[in-house]
Amino acid sequence: MDASERWTRAYQKIRTGLLLSNSLDTLRDMTNNDHMQPDQVTKVKELGQGAFATVELCKYKPPGGGGEVLVAVKRLLPSILKNKEELLAFVEESKLLRKLRHRYIVSYIGVGGSGEMSLRNADSARKVLNSTFLVQEYVEGGNLRKQVLEQMGHAHHARKHYSQEQALEWIIQIAKGLRYLHTSKPKIAWRDAKLENILMRKVDGGKKLEACLADFGLSAVLPGPKEHVNSSLLRKSMKAKQPTGDADLDGLSSAVDDILTGHQLEVEQSGPSVSQEGVFDLTGRTGSYFYMAPEVLHNEAYNEKADIFSFGVLMYELLCGCITSQLVVGPTGNMRAAEVYAAKVAGGYRRPLPSFIPEPLRELITECWAQNPKDRPPITEVVDRLTAFQEAPQQLSSGAGKSHKGEESAKKGCCGCSVM
Template sequence: MQPQMIDLEGPYRLLYCSSKGDKDGVMQEIQKGVSPNLADYDKRTALHLASCEGCTEIVDLLLEEGADVNSIDRWGRTPLSDARSLHHEGICKKLEARGGTDPVELDSQNPCYAIDRMEVDMDHSTLIGQGSYGEVYLVKWRGTAIAAKTIRSSIASNHRDLSAFMKELALWQRLRHPNIVQFLGVLKSSDRLIFLTEYLCNGSLYDILKKKGKLDPSTVIAFALDIARGMNYLHQHKPHAIIHRDLTPRNVLQDGAGHLKVTDFGLSKIAQEKDAYGYKMTGGTGSYRYMAPEVFRRESYGKSVDVFSFALLVHEMFQGGPSNRAEAPEEVADRRAYEDSRPPLSSFVYPIAMKTLLQECWHKNPDYRPSFEDIITQLELIQESLQKEKAMEIWRRCVIL
């Protein structure tokens, strides 16, 4: 991977000197206050370029100056990825000693588990829904009911989109948590791209609310804890957090034991670029009705976008559905983004602590939203308080009788 043409004026001189092995030039730029983590348009840092060109002294210097050993460029490559691909073994050892990782190699070593086409009878499958990328079918695999999700041809036929999608599946394959839907593998030798997950017999949170309407507070808290624990696992994933970006009632499923699991990471991305929020991403993806204001405005955003969506899910569980269901989703998102519109929180419906938590979760400033770890702690306290109130009520009834 060759370095691009760099303007020799200004701070980008650091990148040029690093690629050329100019130690004095690199030191001059750092002494001027230029960050060793400065990156070009392709997010390639000085350490990327020095590792690519085999400039050992520059690698040593940049690491001593605090360069991020695992900075990731727009292709998902770290400095170690570059050093390995060009066989700079000495630099590889230095980067590894500093904790350097190679996500490109990890992806190649962990391809999606392939399941033989003959093991899954798609001819006798049952259509059970629509996913983010195509239809979802109920099928049998080795005597077990599982879900088969087909991928639209517009994605499967595009090599770039397909490659990105398969990387998402390879990531999902490595996730293990009680509140995350388990990915099983992809069908090989198929005329369609089909991936398989565990089947959750009770449907989605959307189905539950449509059937039952609003839920009692104890059930809401239990469900909210299930979702928060799954999301906390994703956000604390190492080496990079996983942002779901499409947390909606349809993407939360219920198993036979009544617990909820988060699914469908087709729109999620590995958060790669650190900034004041911890991570930086841009773009307008996800579902409008559950979209954080900063995403709708196409601003930089991070993990807290999932916290915003989570608050709306909890609100719907108390209400039995969205309070603004008569409005077009895009209009709802627009008012939230530009008028700070939020759903109503009646004190007769929401416990005071829950009301406060939801207001924090959908705060207009992403910095003020709590992490899912904090949310779990608060929900557990609310759950404990409700249980005490319920026990006290039972005791009062017994005394009266």
């Protein structure tokens, strides 16, 4: 490589950093040093384990003094090094969470690991990654799926696990969290909205639960309409090169390729490209089949309106008190059935809307899960309509309004077991 080529490459790296730094400066940055050493957290018990990470309940003593607090700690499994996409997702989730501050989004506390080790070579960087953990607020009320499962158990009881008023309150909280993501600069597409990723925080002395968004491993930062939509440089940088001001996180991100050299993994290298219509060539089939927008399943270009589709499904499940996946695949977890159902939805099928859901909410669900993304309302409109409806509580008890075709099995508070 001659001097001219080296200079060009250096210039591109600097320009990449400047582009992203400028595009992210209106998101709330944390300026304090939030790196943690492994001995600052003490495991209490394991909360769950996935294919690539475990989540533990831990005790954490803040460095500024005060008593120990309970936190949720997400740790990479050794197998993470065999999957580049999941590794990048973990690093990007950490980098994104440190910038998010909203009541209805799970709070970021810090990221830790063997920070004293050099990240300049693959061997030491691998050791750092093996010790890396993400520390978040411990949300002690479980997730929203648990609440809806309880409601399913009360389907034929006069007294429900939660009321329609409570369901509406949770829906508004979810919508406000999503509004924060969609109206941030740059805009953030969640891409993993589902009941399991809505955690329930205890408030008012534990008497109430409020919903907050969690798990941003699949989130994508979308460039604005004026941010060089056809720039190949920006497309490359969006994947995993967003500077945060945290040397450890940025070092992890830059060290990923070196660590995985020789694994011959197939992974999209270019990141999202952008069309003139504001939709993006993001990774297809991202998220859960049961909440997946048609354009995502079909590997078409999409934007934050895919989240609106998923939100419509969340509204449906929460108001109906039923979980689609339970009806489709049952306890066996038949993924073939899930794929068939997702394909049917992508082709235009929607679950019947029961008549006990008030008409304005039925209309909103129908618009949110519209086949064409352009027909789905923006999240700002969704919040406004939900809030207006909440301020007219008589609509919740004044009856359902007009019946919808195919609702007969749902009129007594059960969504029925017929799926397709």
